[in-house]
């Protein structure tokens with residue numbers, strides 16, 4: 228198992244926070260704090276209406292911009308939705324798909340996650356695919372089955388070449404926004420299970436090359452221990468990504 232085979236990626240998921248004006252301010256604050264960080268890829272996934280300002284503020288820096296969802300159709304009568312092509316034209320490079328908040332509150336299923344993954348990859352976006360168990364599932368000891376199922380269905384129709392543009396984020400739902408972080412060993416174990424699923428489908432080499440992040444109450448204090456684990460290649464950060472100094476510290480811990 229060799230961590231050096233894959234890219235460390237720290238991504239912020241701003242969720243429904245920051246207006247366009249706040250976006251400009253936050254990114255301008257973050258820029259000098261991370262400008263020397265070259266060994267780790269930095270991504271900010273912002274609300275749709277913030278994309279334009281985020282792309283402008285991050286121009287010519289090492290910060291990449293992502294979105295938090297994408298529709299699976301190319302275009303058409305889908306009121307309120309945003310297509311992959313629209314995101315690409317706005318300068319977006321990454322998109323989060325299947326976040327647990329979308330599964331919980333907006334009817335996202337493994338099948339719709341799969342459709343979005345295919346649409347995003349076919350259009351040329353990079354995908355941050357979220358998987359993770361809820362508390363009852365962990366308590367009933369079915370975490371492995373749950374994340375394996377979510378990963379397998381999300382990646383139906385994704386071939387080895389397309390996998391290069393996929394990052395997987397293991398986000399135990401019970402750890403999101405709760406301050407209750409998974410232990411480094413728990414995170415490492417489940418990221419390892421996901422890597423085994425990838426190895427079965429794509430072979431060991433492709434699995435070894437895929438970045439798998441942990442997400443769920445990761446912060447400036449606990450990130451070093453989590454990121455030191457062999458199967459944890461980065462983080463998907465919610466709350467702490469809203470504070471430039473904290474987010475920058477996590478990026479430094481990933482180097």
Ligand code: 13P
Nearest residue numbers: 240403404443444465466
């Ligand atoms: P928190 O870091 O706020 O727990 O959120 C994690 C998350 O959901 C990132 O996508």
